[in-house]
Amino acid sequence: MEKKVPQRRCTACMETKDKRELMRIVKSPDGEILFDEKGKMSGRGAYICKSTACLEKAEKKKSLSRALGTEIPHEVYEKLKEKINADG
Numbered sequence: 001m002e003k004k005v006p007q008r009r010c011t012a013c014m015e016t017k018d019k020r021e022l023m024r025i026v027k028s029p030d031g032e033i034l035f036d037e038k039g040k041m042s043g044r045g046a047y048i049c050k051s052t053a054c055l056e057k058a059e060k061k062k063s064l065s066r067a068l069g070t071e072i073p074h075e076v077y078e079k080l081k082e083k084i085n086a087d088g
Contacts (some may be wrong), residue, residue, distance in 0.1 A: 008047040012058035015049070022047040026078045026082070027068040031074045035083055036040055044068055 004032065005018040023034040028043040046067035048054055058064040059077045 005031070010049045010054055011046050012048055012054040012061065017049070019047070023050050023080075023084075025064060025068065029068055031070065031079040033068065033070070033072055035080060050084055050087065052084055055080055055084060 006019060007016050008019045008022050010022060010081065023048055024035050024039050024041075024045050026041045026043040026045045028034055028035045031058045034041065034043075046064055048058055048064060055077060059064065059072075059074070065072045
């Protein structure tokens with residue numbers, strides 16, 4: 001029996017994709033915004049495509065901020081952009 005991969009929706013482009021094709025951003029219980037590589041961190045999570053275009057769209061539309069329920073500083077977006085480019 002084939003195991004199904006969970007589906008998640010990108011908060012920027014609103015496309016539904018396999019969970020492993022997206023990156024999870026987490027607002028930890030202490031309010032810190034982090035990239036969740038393993039997808040297991042506790043806290044409120046949101047998913048976004050592994051592309052700088054979607055990340056820029058999320059920043060412009062503030063969709064990631066709404067999904068996590070907090071304002072996200074520009075520096076956090078810059079760190080996420082670096083992570084996307086490094087994984088490239």
